[in-house]
Amino acid sequence: MSSTLKSIALAALAGSTLLGLSACSEVPQVTVYEQGQYRGKADTRPWEGGEFKGDRAAWEKALKERARGQNEYNRIQ
Amino acid sequence: MGRMKFLCDAERCIECNGCVTACKNEHEVPWGVNRRRVVTMNDGVPGERSISVACMHCSDAPCMAVCPTDCFYKTEDGVVLHDKDKCIGCGYCFFACPFGAPQFPNGPAAFGARGKMDKCTFCAGGPEETGSAAEYEKYGSNRLAQGKLPLCAEMCSTKALIAGDADVVANIFRERVLRRGTGAEVWGWDAAYGGGERKQERKREGQS
Numbered sequence: 001m002s003s004t005l006k007s008i009a010l011a012a013l014a015g016s017t018l019l020g021l022s023a024c025s026e027v028p029q030v031t032v033y034e035q036g037q038y039r040g041k042a043d044t045r046p047w048e049g050g051e052f053k054g055d056r057a058a059w060e061k062a063l064k065e066r067a068r069g070q071n072e073y074n075r076i077q
Numbered sequence: 078m079g080r081m082k083f084l085c086d087a088e089r090c091i092e093c094n095g096c097v098t099a100c101k102n103e104h105e106v107p108w109g110v111n112r113r114r115v116v117t118m119n120d121g122v123p124g125e126r127s128i129s130v131a132c133m134h135c136s137d138a139p140c141m142a143v144c145p146t147d148c149f150y151k152t153e154d155g156v157v158l159h160d161k162d163k164c165i166g167c168g169y170c171f172f173a174c175p176f177g178a179p180q181f182p183n184g185p186a187a188f189g190a191r192g193k194m195d196k197c198t199f200c201a202g203g204p205e206e207t208g209s210a211a212e213y214e215k216y217g218s219n220r221l222a223q224g225k226l227p228l229c230a231e232m233c234s235t236k237a238l239i240a241g242d243a244d245v246v247a248n249i250f251r252e253r254v255l256r257r258g259t260g261a262e263v264w265g266w267d268a269a270y271g272g273g274e275r276k277q278e279r280k281r282e283g284q285s
Contacts, residue, residue, distance in 0.1 A: 036141075036142075036144070036147040037147060038147055038148075038149065038150040038160075039146065039147045039148065039160075039163060040147075040148050040150065040159070040160025040162065040163045040204055041160055041162065041204040041205070042204065043150070043152070043158065043202075043203065043204040043205075044206070044207050045152070045153060046152075046154070046201060046207070046219070046221045046222040047222070048207070049206065049207025049208065049222055050207050050208055050219070050222040050223060051222075051223060051224070052222070052224065058224075059224055062224030063221075063224055063225075063226070063241065063242070064241075064242065064245060066224065066225060066226050066231075066241070067226060067239075067240070067241030067242055067245040067246065067249075068245060068249075070226075070230065070231075070236055070239045070240075070241070070246075070249060071236075071248075071249040071252065072236055073252060073253075073256070
């Protein structure tokens with residue numbers, strides 16, 4: 001009777017040890033990131049539509065002048 | 078053309094919220110959505126500083142990286158825009174953004190109930206026909222296509238907020254800093270509008 005109990009206890013101990021140790025294994029945790037691609041609608045470039053009608057140089061010039069106009073030191077020189 | 082950038086000079090910002098109002102009005106932004114806002118540090122304490130914050134159109138934008146529907150794109154001019162038709166309102170971009178730029182019309186709500194994300198477009202509209210009613214309704218006015226800069230910067234009364242090509246913006250700021258000098262004494266009106274070399278010139282000339 002006592003030997004049966006002993007063997008059951010031993011088996012339970014072995015089982016729980018195995019179960020506990022199974023958590024110690026190491027799994028690879030390196031994530032591979034994938035580069036996403038834009039999936040929405042295509043947009044026109046700012047100089048293509050509207051008043052510049054594809055004239056990129058004119059658009060860039062207009063914008064540059066506008067940006068430089070933010071420097072108030074230009075106005076006093 | 079390089080990269081479009083905003084720059085806010087904390088020495089000049091007077092917390093007037095003119096940029097916020099200009100943005101709201103220009104794009105008819107719905108109630109509860111703030112594409113731009115003014116943040117004040119040490120409010121009410123002498124030496125407080127204010128800064129106007131919106132989407133900074135990051136070179137390596139985290140919102141683009143985390144979007145599960147890949148609805149973000151970057152234009153040739155470095156403006157970060159998104160397609161609202163693809164947005165599912167998950168809010169990932171909101172958590173990823175260090176500036177709190179992405180806004181949701183229904184505020185903090187459960188997933189699927191927040192509505193489509195809305196953010197600063199650098200007044201460059203979105204993926205709809207330029208100048209169309211659909212573009213205006215979804216993304217607001219497209220000033221960039223008209224050869225104009227974002228209205229928040231153009232409206233700024235103290236020119237604290239400047240926008241445009243990064244090179245031009247950096248040059249304006251560099252000139253400003255050189256004129257107003259450096260050090261702990263740099264604060265107040267003279268620092269912002271002409272201390273440093275110009276003040277010394279005036280002193281030499283006996284004007285002040």
